[in-house]
Amino acid sequence: MSSFQTQRDLFDLPEGITYLDGNSLGPLPKSAVDRARTTMAEEWGPMLITGWNKARWMDLPARLGDRIGRLIGAPAGSTVVGDTLSIKVYQAVASAVEMRPGRKIVLSDNGNFPSDLYIADGLLKSLKQGHELKVVDPEAVAENITEDVAAVMLTHVDYRTGRVHDMKAITDKAHAAGAIMIWDLAHSAGALPVDLTGCNADIAVGCTYKYLNGGPGAPGFIHVRPDLIDQVRPALSGWLGHQAPFAFDLDYRPGEGISRMRVGTPPVIQMTVLDAALDAFDGVEMTDIRARSIELSEQFISEVEDGCKDVVLASPRDPQARGSQVSFRFHEGYAAMQALIARGIIGDFRAPDIMRFGFCPLYNTADDVRHAAAVLCEIIATGEWDRPEFKQRKAVT
Numbered sequence: 001m002s003s004f005q006t007q008r009d010l011f012d013l014p015e016g017i018t019y020l021d022g023n024s025l026g027p028l029p030k031s032a033v034d035r036a037r038t039t040m041a042e043e044w045g046p047m048l049i050t051g052w053n054k055a056r057w058m059d060l061p062a063r064l065g066d067r068i069g070r071l072i073g074a075p076a077g078s079t080v081v082g083d084t085l086s087i088k089v090y091q092a093v094a095s096a097v098e099m100r101p102g103r104k105i106v107l108s109d110n111g112n113f114p115s116d117l118y119i120a121d122g123l124l125k126s127l128k129q130g131h132e133l134k135v136v137d138p139e140a141v142a143e144n145i146t147e148d149v150a151a152v153m154l155t156h157v158d159y160r161t162g163r164v165h166d167m168k169a170i171t172d173k174a175h176a177a178g179a180i181m182i183w184d185l186a187h188s189a190g191a192l193p194v195d196l197t198g199c200n201a202d203i204a205v206g207c208t209y210k211y212l213n214g215g216p217g218a219p220g221f222i223h224v225r226p227d228l229i230d231q232v233r234p235a236l237s238g239w240l241g242h243q244a245p246f247a248f249d250l251d252y253r254p255g256e257g258i259s260r261m262r263v264g265t266p267p268v269i270q271m272t273v274l275d276a277a278l279d280a281f282d283g284v285e286m287t288d289i290r291a292r293s294i295e296l297s298e299q300f301i302s303e304v305e306d307g308c309k310d311v312v313l314a315s316p317r318d319p320q321a322r323g324s325q326v327s328f329r330f331h332e333g334y335a336a337m338q339a340l341i342a343r344g345i346i347g348d349f350r351a352p353d354i355m356r357f358g359f360c361p362l363y364n365t366a367d368d369v370r371h372a373a374a375v376l377c378e379i380i381a382t383g384e385w386d387r388p389e390f391k392q393r394k395a396v397t
C-alpha cells in the first residue's frame with residue numbers, strides 16, 4: 001500500500017455519492033466557496049476597479065501558471081493561465097506552424113479529443129497555405145513523423161481509454177525530424193507526474209477543471225519552453241499579451257516571455273477559485289498521487305473482472321500505460337452508466353460504448369472503488385440497466 005493520505009476532507013462531496021468523474025469535472029474544494037465569496041465581497045465589492053492593483057488580479061494568470069508548472073515539470077515563468085483549452089490549442093498550433101515555414105503537415109492521432117482536431121483543422125483551413133491535418137492511429141504516430149511535419153500535436157492521455165503516449169520518446173522523434181512537439185495535458189495535469197523539462201517538450205496546453213478541480217469553465221493553460229518563447233508570435237495577439245498593455249499603442253509588440261500568450265481580461269472569480277483549488281496539491285508529490293491512483297485502478301479492474309464477465313476492459317492492462325482512469329466497454333454502456341448514476345455512483349459515458357471511471361486519490365478511497373465495482377456488477381448481472389428511463393440520452397453525457 002502506498003502511504004498516500006486522502007485529502008477528502010478538503011472537498012465538499014455530497015453524502016451518498018461515489019464520485020468517479022473527476023477526470024471530467026473535479027468536485028468542489030470547500031475552500032473555493034470562501035475564496036469566491038472573498039473575491040466578490042471583499043475585493044470586487046469595496047475595491048471596484050482598483051482591485052486590479054490592490055488585490056493583484058492582474059497577476060493571477062502568471063501566478064497560477066507557476067503553481068500548475070510545478071505539477072507538470074515546467075520551470076517558473078513558462079506557463080500562463082487563461083481562456084479555454086480550445087483557444088490555447090489554437091495558439092499552440094498557430095505558433096508551431098509559423099515556426100516551421102515550408103512544412104505543411106500537422107500530425108495528430110484519432111485518440112485525440114475532437115476539439116483539438118477541429119481547432120487545428122479550422123486554423124489550417126483559414127491559413128490557406130496548403131497545410132493538412134493528418135490524423136493516424138495512436139500506434140502509428142511515430143512512423144508518421146517525417147521531415148514534412150511542422151508540428152506533432154497529441155493528447156498525452158487518451159480521454160476514452162486512458163492510454164498514455166510515451167512523451168519522451170515521441171518528443172525525441174519529433175525533434176529528430178525537426179518538428180515542433182505540442183502536448184495536451186488535459187487528462188494528465190494533477191493526475192500523474194509530467195516532466196515537460198525532462199522530455200524537452202516545445203509547447204504544452206491543458207485544462208484546469210478536470211483533475212485540478214478549478215470548477216466548471218475554469219480556464220486553460222499554456223506552456224512554452226523558455227528558450228523558444230522569443231520566437232513565438234502569438235496568433236491571438238490580444239492587448240494583455242502586449243509588452244505594455246496600458247500604453248495603448250496602435251501596434252502590437254509581444255510581451256516578455258510567456259506573458260505574450262495571454263489574450264484578454266482574465267476571469268478573476270474563476271481564477272481565484274482555481275487558486276484555492278490548487279491548495280489541495282500543496283505538499284503533495286505527483287509520484288505519490290500516481291502510486292495511489294494505480295492501486296485504486298488496479299483494484300477496480302480486478303473487482304469488476306472478478307464479478308462481471310460481460311464488460312470488456314478498454315484501457316491498457318499495464319498500469320504504467322494508463323492514465324488515472326479505467327474504461328470498460330459494454331454494449332449498453334450508456335444505459336448502464338445511467339443506472340449507476342441512479343444508484344449514486346457517478347462516472348460517465350463516451351460514445352460508442354465506453355463507461356469511464358476516473359480515480360482521484362485526493363478524494364477517492366478503496367471503499368469507493370469496492371462499492372462502485374460491486375454495484376456495477378450487480379446492475380449488469382440483474383439487467384437493472386434495461387429500463388426505458390436509462391436509455392433516454394441527455395444533452396451532456
Ligand SMILES: *Cc1c(COP(=O)(O)O)cnc(C)c1O
Pocket residue numbers: 084085086087112113115116155159184186187207220
Ligand atoms: C477537456 C478537453 C478539452 C476541452 O476544451 P475546452 O476548451 O475547455 O472546452 C479539449 N481538449 C482535450 C484533450 C480535453 O480533454
